[in-house]
Amino acid sequence: MSIPIAIRLDHVSRVYPRADETVRALDQVSLQVPASCSLAITGASGSGKSTLLALAAGLDPASEGRIEVLGQDVTAMTEDQRSDFRRENIGFVFQNYHLLPTLTVWENVMMPLVPTYPDTLELKARALQWIERVGLAKRINHLPGELSGGEQQRVGLARALIGEPTLILADEPTGNLDSANAGTILDLLFELAGGVHRSVVLSTHDPAIAERCQHRVHLEAGRLVSSTLEEL
Numbered sequence: 001m002s003i004p005i006a007i008r009l010d011h012v013s014r015v016y017p018r019a020d021e022t023v024r025a026l027d028q029v030s031l032q033v034p035a036s037c038s039l040a041i042t043g044a045s046g047s048g049k050s051t052l053l054a055l056a057a058g059l060d061p062a063s064e065g066r067i068e069v070l071g072q073d074v075t076a077m078t079e080d081q082r083s084d085f086r087r088e089n090i091g092f093v094f095q096n097y098h099l100l101p102t103l104t105v106w107e108n109v110m111m112p113l114v115p116t117y118p119d120t121l122e123l124k125a126r127a128l129q130w131i132e133r134v135g136l137a138k139r140i141n142h143l144p145g146e147l148s149g150g151e152q153q154r155v156g157l158a159r160a161l162i163g164e165p166t167l168i169l170a171d172e173p174t175g176n177l178d179s180a181n182a183g184t185i186l187d188l189l190f191e192l193a194g195g196v197h198r199s200v201v202l203s204t205h206d207p208a209i210a211e212r213c214q215h216r217v218h219l220e221a222g223r224l225v226s227s228t229l230e231e232l
């Protein structure tokens with residue numbers, strides 16, 4: 001039996017046409033990420049790490065090539081279909097947290113499930129469980145602006161995981177944190193994400209973080225220049 005694949009990129013490019021020059025943020029990238037694995041995307045600033053994650057999440061469309069996520073062709077979906085697919089299957093952790101500033105910790109964590117979850121009390125209880133798991137039980141009614149960076153990232157993690165997604169994509173999840181906080185966030189990410197057929201793909205500048213993942217790919221100027229993954 002073949003190993004299930006979490007993400008497959010087949011000659012994928014993302015081009016940003018500009019008046020002066022065309023930026024190839026991703027340039028003919030092909031790779032496949034097996035299910036139940038962790039992968040680090042490394043590369044200098046501007047090499048295309050965020051672009052690759054945004055494409056895999058369906059946050060941004062590819063200009064060329066084909067992207068399959070969890071066996072589904074994301075490139076054939078409309079924007080609405082991609083956002084439904086993302087809500088059902090993917091948890092995304094943003095480098096800058098992307099919390100809604102006027103909502104409390106509790107409300108931020110509930111957000112992804114509000115459109116689909118019928119029972120608010122049940123949803124509140126479920127959010128509370130995740131908030132406890134990331135160690136923020138004493139902060140449930142705080143606003144993001146009243147939290148430290150590490151605390152905000154823990155809220156971001158709880159929000160990404162409340163839907164129990166099959167795929168977790170994290171764009172420099174510890175980029176703004178000191179090394180102690182970064183370690184805590186990563187421990188939580190791997191612990192909470194650990195599960196059958198659950199995959200974690202993160203981007204990082206930090207070789208020590210990349211070493212914690214089972215696989216690594218390296219980008220230079222939008223091109224994949226080295227990879228520990230099996231070839232497509």
Ligand SMILES: Nc1ncnc2c1ncn2[C@@H]1O[C@H](COP(=O)(O)OP(=O)(O)OP(=O)(O)O)[C@@H](O)[C@H]1O
Binds near residue numbers: 043048050
């Ligand atoms: N909306 C856009 N319009 C034009 N160019 C863009 C756009 N978004 C990204 N780019 C360019 O695409 C390239 C890749 O950007 P990307 O954000 O993926 O890099 P990155 O590896 O995540 O960098 P960093 O480590 O700084 O986060 C960069 O050269 C960037 O300037």
Ligand SMILES: [Mg+2]
Binds near residue numbers: 049050051171
């Ligand atoms: Mg980036």
